[in-house]
Amino acid sequence: MITGKYPNLRLRRNRKQQWIRRLTQENTLTPDDFILPIFLTEGKNKKDEVKSMPDVYRYSIDRLSQITDKALKLGIPMVALFPKTNEKLKNDLGTEALNENNLVCKAIIEIKKKYKNQIGIMCDVALDPYTSHGHDGLIKSNKIINDETIEVLINQSLLQAEMGCDVLAPSDMMDGRIGKIRKALDKENFKDVQLLSYAAKYASGFYGPFRDAVGSNKFLKGDKKTYQMDFRNTDESLREIALDIKEGADMVMVKPGIPYLDIIKGIKDKFKIPVFAYQVSGEYSLLSNAINSKILKEHVIFETLMSFKRAGANAIVSYYADRLDKILK
Ligand code: PBG
Numbered sequence: 532m533i534t535g536k537y538p539n540l541r542l543r544r545n546r547k548q549q550w551i552r553r554l555t556q557e558n559t560l561t562p563d564d565f566i567l568p569i570f571l572t573e574g575k576n577k578k579d580e581v582k583s584m585p586d587v588y589r590y591s592i593d594r595l596s597q598i599t600d601k602a603l604k605l606g607i608p609m610v611a612l613f614p615k616t617n618e619k620l621k622n623d624l625g626t627e628a629l630n631e632n633n634l635v636c637k638a639i640i641e642i643k644k645k646y647k648n649q650i651g652i653m654c655d656v657a658l659d660p661y662t663s664h665g666h667d668g669l670i671k672s673n674k675i676i677n678d679e680t681i682e683v684l685i686n687q688s689l690l691q692a693e694m695g696c697d698v699l700a701p702s703d704m705m706d707g708r709i710g711k712i713r714k715a716l717d718k719e720n721f722k723d724v725q726l727l728s729y730a731a732k733y734a735s736g737f738y739g740p741f742r743d744a745v746g747s748n749k750f751l752k753g754d755k756k757t758y759q760m761d762f763r764n765t766d767e768s769l770r771e772i773a774l775d776i777k778e779g780a781d782m783v784m785v786k787p788g789i790p791y792l793d794i795i796k797g798i799k800d801k802f803k804i805p806v807f808a809y810q811v812s813g814e815y816s817l818l819s820n821a822i823n824s825k826i827l828k829e830h831v832i833f834e835t836l837m838s839f840k841r842a843g844a845n846a847i848v849s850y851y852a853d854r855l856d857k858i859l860k
Contacts, residue, residue: 558837560774567607567849569590571590572615577589578597583739584744585819587815589615589664592634599642599645606856607650609650613655613745616633621661623669628684637739639691653696653697654698656703667705667755678707680710682701683734700784713726714752725781727784728775732759736812737787740816744812768797769797781804782806785808787840788808788809791813800845805846809848810835810836810850826858829857
């Protein structure tokens with residue numbers, strides 16, 4: 532008698548050759564799944580390596596097309612822009628965020644001029660690259676002040692939208708900012724500008740190399756635990772997501788990536804909204820260093836990226852996205 536158990540049932544049969552493994556695979560990765568972060572720097576003819584992130588560079592505006600051409604050629608749908616602001620331009624209020632000639636504004640204009648709508652542009656909404664204290668918001672009596680910060684974030688959002696940004700990504704974790712930014716965008720007739728909320732963003736030790744890349748590391752006083760989430764918590768992420776959806780988020784982000792796959796899955800199971808995952812700088816550096824020192828083989832990159840798809844992510848922000856031709860092969 533054939534029974535649904537061993538020795539008649541053998542799950543290895545569906546793994547016996549590559550063709551059957553290909554037919555039965557449950558998840559796939561293509562360039563459509565990626566967002567490429569790009570770091571910007573002042574000056575001319577610059578392509579500076581970020582010390583803590585092997586093979587990641589900061590580009591001056593005149594060399595930006597080197598990396599954006601690559602993104603387009605690979606078929607990546609969107610790039611995310613992050614500026615390393617000149618130290619002299621940083622202050623308590625992060626006013627450089629509102630300068631229409633700042634790095635991000637210049638980059639948006641360049642990219643839109645060159646590629647029109649062939650590639651999407653996403654910009655962070657947060658003040659940390661611009662403040663002399665390295666925090667995402669304004670500080671008063673040692674506190675990050677929520678509502679006053681939102682007023683600045685609204686202006687930063689409107690400026691980036693005006694320059695041609697397609698997707699605004701508030702990564703600041705202030706309460707209520709999604710609703711207020713949406714309202715301001717609609718009022719100024721930026722009805723098509725999307726909001727990708729970093730809704731479940733944890734206070735993580737994995738952001739270290741990013742803070743080096745944007746030059747906020749040595750300025751940052753204290754930590755971000757009064758606004759970013761406690762990594763002990765799961766239910767709280769569902770509350771954050773529910774609120775941001777209600778306030779008008781078009782998409783939500785979970786960050787960091789690998790240590791938070793349970794959060795991605797929990798959100799995807801509960802909400803029918805595009806969920807993006809961010810494989811952050813510390814994860815990138817860990818993997819890259821292990822590969823460069825031959826402790827791991829390069830295909831572990833593909834393995835980690837696939838885990839995001841398995842967990843339910845619609846797309847992944849990854850510093851490897853500019854090398855997809857090799858990684859997805
Ligand atoms: C800032 C911001 C951070 C990252 C993206 N936007 C750092 C932080 O919150 O301190 C981290 C990305 C990474 O580590 O790759 N609002």
